[in-house]
Amino acid sequence: MTKRQKRMAAIAALLVGLGLAAALGFTAFRKNMMYFYTPSDLLAGTTPVGAKLRLGGLVERGSVKRGEGLRVDFILADCVHNLPVHYEGILPDLFREGQGVVATGSLQANGTFAADEILAKHDENYMPPQVAEALKVQDGKHACAPFKSVMPTEAKK
């Protein structure tokens, strides 16, 4: 092979390699992408039962019920609808009634949401930012005051 042909071959090999990597990457990407929903979105029935997704909302006060072992049930609500959530495990430190959480899991045929992970990372308003965003109305405040934080939110400077 001439020098030029060698170089072309090397470039072709590189492109094939990169293409393969990109294809693999995007497949993995599509498979592992999760959308974020609110209870109203789920009750609208557009998502398939059993699909893995993230559900965000506020934990309704007084709804948290402990069961056998580590079983826990609670109701997750946005401003309009609510949905029973079932979880088996340890709740995060920041989990509180009346505050926002994000649950990863899937909708069951019986209308409950089975969570395999509960996240409660949140900002100073005790809301995960996605939840705050999803619940926001025009004036920038949360629409569902009754659910809003039980914790005293100090005025920020």
Added chain:
Amino acid sequence: MIPELGHFALILALGVALIQVLVPAYGVWKRDARAMAVATSAAQTQALLVFISFGCLMASFINLDFSVAYVAANSNSELPMIYRITAVWGAHEGSLLLWVAILAGWTLAVSVFNRRLPADITATALSVLGVVSVGFLLFMLLTSNPFDRLFPVPQDGKDLNPLLQDPGMVIHPPMLYMGYVGFSVAFAFAIAALVSGRLDAAWARWTRPWTTTAWLFMTLGITLGSWWAYHVLGWGGWWFWDPVENASFMPWLVGTALIHSLAVTEKRGLLKSWTVLLAILAFGLSLLGTFLVRSGVIVSVHAFASDPARGVFILGFLTTVLGASFLLYAWRAPKLVSEGEMTLFSREGLLLINNVFLVVASASVLLGTLYPLVVDALKLGKISVGPPYFNAVFIPLFAPLLLMVGLAATVSWKRAKAGEVIRHLRAPFIIALIAAIAVPLLIHERAPVAVIAGGFLGFWAIVTALQEIWRRIRAKTGFVSGLVGVPRGVWGMSLAHLGLGVWALGVTFVSSFSVEKDVRLAPGQSIDLSGYEFRFEGVEPRTGPNYDSDFGTVTIEHSGEVVATVHPEKRLFRATQQMMTEAAVDHTPFRDIYVALGEPLDAQGAHTGDWALRLYYKPMMRLVWLGGALMVLGGLLAATDRRYRLSRAAESRVASNSVVA
């Protein structure tokens, strides 16, 4: 008074930084030696002013001056002294000041240790570092001044984020920033090379120790961060593919590629424009990381600022710096002609392939990190990409890298002979394969294919690294003289590769043989996990300096003997009313036992009733961090190799002569 002094020093620093940018640049343009010489003194003055400012903020924290808004937001009269000091970088404004202070430190180092560089290179590099400094000083003064006063002065501060009240947090941010900011030096040298049009072996030799030093700090910072997350976040994981972790991992990957391509540029005069591009990218990703963390566009423990103006500023700065660099690159890089030919089966060829893999890996992290942000910005819904994506992409990208690490020392520069390579590597191959099958069988009595594959890659990297050292020693007559005769550069490379192997072993074993269980236990009750008997002795209330704790006691027995008594804790910080999990870990080199308290499950009371507990058995967990530590040690040895120290004078003489000629 002290805060005003700090603020004033910061403003002065901005002025001096502007001089540091403009005067040397004019000097390089007009070839005016006096103007170029201003760079050094301006850099040193600026560093002094920034350090004064940093000292003032620290003094405000130590004195608990709650009239400073930033101190009031991140400190409390009950906060122990050590955390008062580290609270300086506990949130947005202060961590920016730390960023600028570390940049000033690196700039100072360049101005002191590179006196023998050609004057125009030093002047250009310091001017570029000045541009970065101006950007960040402006950012701080315009959007996030740490010295802003607060009126009325509050009675007490709000306290430091409890997650950050941990020894791991004391040194993790400075180390990581040393790495982030350190890449700005490689970037400045790259720009200097583009401006001067000179990129030779001498340039690579100046740039290598700086880059390696930045890289080793970054490695240390990431390792510490991982260790912190492991025992503070209470989930027992050591890497979460959190966007902020990714933000530090991307420049690390590209920085690793840069270290390797610099070797090719130094030894063979090849890949010149590629090296320059990597230097620009590594710094660009550092800036992007800062943007991601500081702009509040991502949800994370680290993302404290959510003021859009800040994000816009950093994004604008990022665009300007990178845009200008790429323009310069497009204009000047074609002049950086590589000498000589490259064959694929040679050390430089393999290093090029290693670079491609590292850059692709970095790009895939970038995709997974930014894609959700882009989708969100375009209002196409909110998505998240979980760890499965990153794991699926990373394993096929890292396996070939580990295979190639084994070839590193054996394959020679220019053109390697396949027969010789195979002869050399036959023994390590067989040893690694046997170890990969035998070790899991001996410890865990089973060896799934995934473990054999991962274990083989790990042992392969370890055995070949040791082989290289052994070969160097045997080349000399006596063992001791051989040991002393091994150059630090070779030690560095071998130790870093050994570290990679150790890390891979750790990852393989932890991910395959970990056992975890969330359980409900009553006081006095016990449960078996992987042959270990965990007895929950109960929880008692305790009082810490600024928190109240539920102090648990768990006794761990193995074949009838008490192995350890551990104390996992739940801490409720009084000022913030935030709950923190303090996991308890009992570790030997070969296994970790990890116990975290979940929550009290009985209404009857936290101190008598049932608790949720999280129990883990994690074999070889320590190897993950030991691997990181070995890489850091390797970087340290490589950066201090004597040829960088001795040859500098000789080199710059040669370099300046060639300029005159």
